[in-house]
Amino acid sequence: RRDAEESEFEAIIAADKKIEPRDAMPEAYRKTLIRQMAQHAHSEIIGMQPEGNWISRAPSLSRKAILLAKVQDEAGHGLYLYAAAETLGVDRDELYEQLLNGRQKYSSIFNYPTLTWADVGAIGWLVDGAAIVNQVPLCRCSYGPYARAMIRVCKEESFHQRQGFQSLYVLARGTAAQREMAQDAVNRWWYPSLAMFGPPDADSTHSQQSMEWKIKRYSNDELRQRFVDMTVQQAGVLGLELPDPELRWNAERGHYDYTQPDYDELMRVVKGDGPCNRQRMANRTAAVRDGEWVRKAAAAYARKQQEVAA
Numbered sequence: 001r002r003d004a005e006e007s008e009f010e011a012i013i014a015a016d017k018k019i020e021p022r023d024a025m026p027e028a029y030r031k032t033l034i035r036q037m038a039q040h041a042h043s044e045i046i047g048m049q050p051e052g053n054w055i056s057r058a059p060s061l062s063r064k065a066i067l068l069a070k071v072q073d074e075a076g077h078g079l080y081l082y083a084a085a086e087t088l089g090v091d092r093d094e095l096y097e098q099l100l101n102g103r104q105k106y107s108s109i110f111n112y113p114t115l116t117w118a119d120v121g122a123i124g125w126l127v128d129g130a131a132i133v134n135q136v137p138l139c140r141c142s143y144g145p146y147a148r149a150m151i152r153v154c155k156e157e158s159f160h161q162r163q164g165f166q167s168l169y170v171l172a173r174g175t176a177a178q179r180e181m182a183q184d185a186v187n188r189w190w191y192p193s194l195a196m197f198g199p200p201d202a203d204s205t206h207s208q209q210s211m212e213w214k215i216k217r218y219s220n221d222e223l224r225q226r227f228v229d230m231t232v233q234q235a236g237v238l239g240l241e242l243p244d245p246e247l248r249w250n251a252e253r254g255h256y257d258y259t260q261p262d263y264d265e266l267m268r269v270v271k272g273d274g275p276c277n278r279q280r281m282a283n284r285t286a287a288v289r290d291g292e293w294v295r296k297a298a299a300a301y302a303r304k305q306q307e308v309a310a
């Protein structure tokens, strides 16, 4: 029976079809999806902190409204992804605990500080831009619920990227101080955004298997290169420099040559030693603990409703 299930799973993957929650799947496939989808969901929720820092200090009502909408979208992305992860038989409260006890992680990128208003533009343009490059292929991931969650997320990410680009466009054409602020933010967010795509393929523990299972459709380095090629053009339109003197078009390769991010820094940040890790985790821990009674009350109320209805 197990062999029949195994070959059934392989056949679905080979045919580029979707594995659905009730299909038989190797335990390792289920575990790596829980790891990646939980990490993705945790990243969306923690990612609200750096930008949330600027909601009360946005320079105009319209910028405040745009930023509020974006941060609310990120919360929604987290909830879609926790719901999609729960189809694999885990409970989101369990995933919260694994984040708080360090057994699960969130994206390195959210451990950097947002020092000026221009950081909100740089995050939208670069971080959400990188997210789009990484998440569009995930719409074709072999696990149905994850792929379908990504379709809605990607539509909202394009609004996130566009509003960031437009905000930097205005700053770059503003006063000298505004232009300087925009360039400084791009200088600080460029390399951490390149590192978001993960370690180089040679050091990627999961890529080989994830690609065989059609979870990961392109390698970390392929997506990083795609992001660089796309972003260099946009930087030209913005009139801002990317902080890489080695950046140049390589006609033979048909891609830009560029300086790699510091992967030792990536691993240090992933292990908890980034500029804001402690603050992000303290805030997240407080939110989960303080929110416990609200979740319990809502669950008790829902149970009562079901009893009354039954």
Ligand code: 3HC
Residues within 6 Å of the ligand: 035, 036, 039, 040, 043, 044, 047, 074, 105, 106, 107, 108, 109, 127, 128, 130, 131, 134, 195, 196, 197, 198, 199, 203, 204, 205, 206, 207, 210, 216, 220, 270
């Ligand atoms: N931050 C934290 N951990 C990272 C990381 C990063 N940027 N890049 C890699 N890692 C971890 C992996 O989780 C893995 O950890 P493990 O060994 O403990 O399991 C290890 O480093 C080795 O990396 P791999 O390449 O082998 O891992 P993956 O195959 O999982 O590839 C990934 C990494 C490309 C990030 C992949 O997990 C992925 O595509 N995840 C889904 C997208 C995602 O999580 N994006 C996070 C940002 S959220 C976001 O962009 C929201 C937007 O609104 C800004």
